[in-house]
Amino acid sequence: MTTSTVTAPASAGKPAAPDPARLRRRRGIAQWGFVAPAVVFMLLFFGYPLVRNVVMSFQHYTPKTFFTGEAPFNGGDNWADVFQDALFGKALWHTLVFTAGSLLGQFCIGLALAVFFNRRFPLNGVLRSLILLPWLVPMVVSGIVWRRILDQDTGVLNSFLDTIGLGGHTPWLTSPGMALFSVVLVNIWIGIPFNMVILYGGLQEIPRELYEAASLDGASAWRTFRSITLPMLKPVVTVVLVLGFMSTVKILDLILALTDGGPADSTQTLGTLTYQNSFVQLDFGAGAVVGNVLILISAVFAVFYLRANRTEGK
Amino acid sequence: MASVTSTQTSAGHPSTGGGQRRSRRSWGSTVAGVIVLCVMLFPLYWMLNTALQPESGLLKVDPVPGSLDLSGFSKAITDQGGHLLTSLVVSLGAVVICLAIAAPAAYGLARFGLRGSKTIVFGTLITQMVPGIVIANALYNSYVDLGLVNSYFGLMLADASLGIPFSIVLMRSFMVSIPGEVIEAAQMDGAGPVRTFVAVVLPMSRNSLITSGLFAFLFSWSDFMFALTLNTTDEVKPVTLGIYQYIGAHVGDWGSVMAASVLSAIPAAILLVLAQKYIAAGITGGSVK
Numbered sequence: 001m002t003t004s005t006v007t008a009p010a011s012a013g014k015p016a017a018p019d020p021a022r023l024r025r026r027r028g029i030a031q032w033g034f035v036a037p038a039v040v041f042m043l044l045f046f047g048y049p050l051v052r053n054v055v056m057s058f059q060h061y062t063p064k065t066f067f068t069g070e071a072p073f074n075g076g077d078n079w080a081d082v083f084q085d086a087l088f089g090k091a092l093w094h095t096l097v098f099t100a101g102s103l104l105g106q107f108c109i110g111l112a113l114a115v116f117f118n119r120r121f122p123l124n125g126v127l128r129s130l131i132l133l134p135w136l137v138p139m140v141v142s143g144i145v146w147r148r149i150l151d152q153d154t155g156v157l158n159s160f161l162d163t164i165g166l167g168g169h170t171p172w173l174t175s176p177g178m179a180l181f182s183v184v185l186v187n188i189w190i191g192i193p194f195n196m197v198i199l200y201g202g203l204q205e206i207p208r209e210l211y212e213a214a215s216l217d218g219a220s221a222w223r224t225f226r227s228i229t230l231p232m233l234k235p236v237v238t239v240v241l242v243l244g245f246m247s248t249v250k251i252l253d254l255i256l257a258l259t260d261g262g263p264a265d266s267t268q269t270l271g272t273l274t275y276q277n278s279f280v281q282l283d284f285g286a287g288a289v290v291g292n293v294l295i296l297i298s299a300v301f302a303v304f305y306l307r308a309n310r311t312e313g314k
Numbered sequence: 315m316a317s318v319t320s321t322q323t324s325a326g327h328p329s330t331g332g333g334q335r336r337s338r339r340s341w342g343s344t345v346a347g348v349i350v351l352c353v354m355l356f357p358l359y360w361m362l363n364t365a366l367q368p369e370s371g372l373l374k375v376d377p378v379p380g381s382l383d384l385s386g387f388s389k390a391i392t393d394q395g396g397h398l399l400t401s402l403v404v405s406l407g408a409v410v411i412c413l414a415i416a417a418p419a420a421y422g423l424a425r426f427g428l429r430g431s432k433t434i435v436f437g438t439l440i441t442q443m444v445p446g447i448v449i450a451n452a453l454y455n456s457y458v459d460l461g462l463v464n465s466y467f468g469l470m471l472a473d474a475s476l477g478i479p480f481s482i483v484l485m486r487s488f489m490v491s492i493p494g495e496v497i498e499a500a501q502m503d504g505a506g507p508v509r510t511f512v513a514v515v516l517p518m519s520r521n522s523l524i525t526s527g528l529f530a531f532l533f534s535w536s537d538f539m540f541a542l543t544l545n546t547t548d549e550v551k552p553v554t555l556g557i558y559q560y561i562g563a564h565v566g567d568w569g570s571v572m573a574a575s576v577l578s579a580i581p582a583a584i585l586l587v588l589a590q591k592y593i594a595a596g597i598t599g600g601s602v603k
Binding site: 027028030032037038041049113116117119120121122123124129134136137139141144147154193243252253257278288292 | 374450
């Protein structure tokens with residue numbers, strides 16, 4: 001064993017005195033080889049669509065475009081058309097209501113469950129992980145299941161409400177006045193597990209001694225929650241809300257599965273409107289306009305988020 | 315070996331000996347927890363329940379299936395079996411592409427101190443902001459030009475994009491914590507960067523690789539939007555799209571729609587049971603970073 005290490009000096013096989021600058025450059029190229037594929041991929045699948053959408057929003061697309069390959073520039077026509085369409089304003093409003101309602105519901109219930117599961121009791125771990133299931137099922141599938149549950153005449157929700165004497169004829173998804181509310185309800189159900197898990201992780205990080213000190217001081221449960229739990233949880237809360245916002249504002253799957261944007265466009269959001277413009281009416285220019293608005297909203301939100309983070313870090 | 319998984323899942327269990335009153339109260343919490351779980355899982359129970367009553371059609375569904383009628387499932391397998399297979403092939407392909415691209419990048423960003431690393435990591439986080447439908451809008455046009463519409467490879471690539479940023483962030487945060495001496499030792503033995511990565515870094519990062527792979531699979535399996543927008547024919551139709559089109563055509567046939575839904579939810583259920591600790595780690599690790 002000793003002989004082998006002695007007889008194999010580190011420099012034995014190397015060529016005499018390689019140029020250090022060249023070596024470093026070669027190593028730099030090899031190192032970039034690790035990162036480059038991912039950078040190229042992300043530029044193609046995230047960067048390029050952003051740029052292309054801006055360009056597309058100034059082009060005139062028709063169903064014929066895909067045969068001729070021609071989409072002439074038409075100035076701001078797409079933008080003017082979209083903004084003058086009453087449906088755009090409605091979709092924007094629905095998107096905001098949907099996002100705010102979903103986040104509020106998901107977060108409050110998620111937080112309550114996180115606090116609940118933060119206590120020690122038998123089977124805690126098993127129950128906590130099973131609750132994740134709704135979040136892992138494909139969203140379209142959840143949407144379709146809920147479509148059956150919320151059916152006005154034969155759905156189980158109305159049957160149940162009927163049995164306990166609370167009406168039972170609510171047109172959950174078929175009345176323009178109700179549909180958006182119902183869609184929000186379903187999305188809250190989908191988002192609870194995600195909120196719960198992240199907030200639970202945050203709660204676990206809070207040192208137990210703080211609670212012990214509070215209980216020695218005789219603080220009430222509500223006081224402890226407000227003075228210890230909430231402030232300590234703040235960074236995690238920000239993360240949950242930002243991620244929740246990003247994934248909720250662009251909603252598409254769920255609404256297509258539940259209502260297809262109807263009835264009477266009452267659940268049309270910016271996401272579904274982009275889809276309908278581009279992939280149903282084949283007017284990709286108009287779709288790109290709505291898509292750009294969606295990006296703009298996300299970007300504004302991201303800037304606020306980053307700025308809040310920075311000031312907090314100082 | 316400290317792992318991303320251990321921090322979140324193991325905490326919070328040691329039973330405290332607090333006498334009988336304490337333990338009775340904690341079993342009360344268990345009962346409350348079971349009730350919460352039942353409410354949360356009820357829609358999924360109802361999916362299974364409806365699937366087992368295929369003859370109910372547009373009628374009300376009984377709370378419990380009277381008999382074990384599997385005809386809904388056999389019809390669902392006849393109609394959707396091929397689409398399930400398509401989902402499986404596309405998702406596995408997306409996982410391979412995702413890990414092949416994300417794992418080296420995570421290592422490079424964690425370890426090499428390249429100029430621009432910070433910008434790239436920031437950009438990776440920002441990608442989560444880009445709405446999928448915006449990507450599809452632009453991608454469809456490029457896919458038409460490149461002949462990738464209605465192709466397995468095209469859908470795999472698009473689906474891989476759902477997992478790549480997540481995987482880079484997750485694996486990078488793990489690879490940062492690998493002790494530098496281990497990597498230096500490999501280099502002292504004469505291993506180049508590729509050898510070091512394959513023989514030392516990857517085996518040590520096993521847990522984060524598995525977590526990333528699982529999530530890449532689930533993201534791709536659940537994908538509906540790319541399936542909907544990047545396919546114009548029936549050639550490449552994953553089960554999510556299959557079920558969506560099913561309800562358009564078979565409104566009265568809820569039994570087999572629900573049976574197909576149950577089948578499409580099986581991977582999520584299996585993964586949750588078999589890989590629970592990785593899932594919990596992924597949700598927290600990938601988002602809190």
